[in-house]
Amino acid sequence: MESVEDLSLGPCTASQYLRPFRLRYRQNGISKIWDFMRSHDSVSILIFNTSRQCFVVVKQFRPAVYMCEMERKCPQNFERKKQETWNPLPNSLPASVGVTYELCAGIVDKPELSLEEIACREILEECGYEVPLATLKRITSYRSGVGVTGSKQTLFYAEVTDEMKASEGGGQPEEGELIEVVEIPLKDSMDFAYNESFPKTMGVIFSFMWFQTNVAPNLLEN
Numbered sequence: 001m002e003s004v005e006d007l008s009l010g011p012c013t014a015s016q017y018l019r020p021f022r023l024r025y026r027q028n029g030i031s032k033i034w035d036f037m038r039s040h041d042s043v044s045i046l047i048f049n050t051s052r053q054c055f056v057v058v059k060q061f062r063p064a065v066y067m068c069e070m071e072r073k074c075p076q077n078f079e080r081k082k083q084e085t086w087n088p089l090p091n092s093l094p095a096s097v098g099v100t101y102e103l104c105a106g107i108v109d110k111p112e113l114s115l116e117e118i119a120c121r122e123i124l125e126e127c128g129y130e131v132p133l134a135t136l137k138r139i140t141s142y143r144s145g146v147g148v149t150g151s152k153q154t155l156f157y158a159e160v161t162d163e164m165k166a167s168e169g170g171g172q173p174e175e176g177e178l179i180e181v182v183e184i185p186l187k188d189s190m191d192f193a194y195n196e197s198f199p200k201t202m203g204v205i206f207s208f209m210w211f212q213t214n215v216a217p218n219l220l221e222n
């Protein structure tokens with residue numbers, strides 16, 4: 001699917017996405033420190049296409065996932081030899097080890113927009129469906145990466161039909177996004193959720209299960 005080449009690893013000294021800090025504190029009289037990162041909150045959306053009885057999810061290359069595999073297979077690349085410079089990395093792993101299945105999602109980085117507005121924009125940009133704001137259903141919110149970022153993720157549900165398809169989706173090319181839209185038939189969805197050979201986020205697994213309990217029993221048999 002993807003080709004990833006010319007890799008090199010460098011230090012992250014200033015980022016608009018991640019800001020590392022160390023907190024010193026005393027808890028019940030005991031002095032402690034904790035290292036953490038500030039990152040954006042996010043929204044994600046479980047999309048179900050009723051015309052085709054399938055979930056609409058996205059698939060994309062995630063550098064963080066790819067580099068976990070890199071560290072597992074070639075730990076020497078993470079040695080802090082010349083941390084202040086860019087160290088070239090061998091092209092030893094296929095890009096596919098860093099590709100994950102995810103819910104359509106986006107970071108919350110526009111204070112002037114509501115979470116629902118951000119969610120609707122992401123659905124259009126990434127998956128190509130025009131979803132009316134009022135039809136979006138909030139499922140719940142939860143904390144992710146509680147040891148490191150603790151950021152809040154809010155999960156929505158959107159029902160779409162083929163008639164609501166306005167574009168191919170795929171993300172914003174000007175932001176470098178390269179997203180594949182994938183349809184998972186409802187009948188295969190629980191097998192997919194538990195099949196570890198399809199790397200995926202917890203959001204996919206949880207929301208597919210939520211659907212089984214909360215939506216599937218109300219679907220008309222056809």
Ligand SMILES: Nc1ncnc2c1ncn2[C@@H]1O[C@H](COP(=O)(O)OP(=O)(O)O[C@H]2O[C@H](CO)[C@@H](O)[C@H](O)[C@H]2O)[C@@H](O)[C@H]1O
Pocket residue numbers: 017018040041042043044105106107153175176177
């Ligand atoms: N660390 C980084 N380095 C460089 N560029 C970056 C970056 N983070 C974001 N970007 C840029 O900002 C864009 C953000 O895209 P989205 O708003 O779709 O968020 P995304 O779905 O990637 O992650 C959001 O949603 C998922 C799913 O909830 C969360 O896991 C995730 O933390 C949250 O950012 C990326 O395409 C990229 O251009």
Ligand SMILES: [Mg+2]
Pocket residue numbers: 104105106107126
């Ligand atoms: Mg996204």
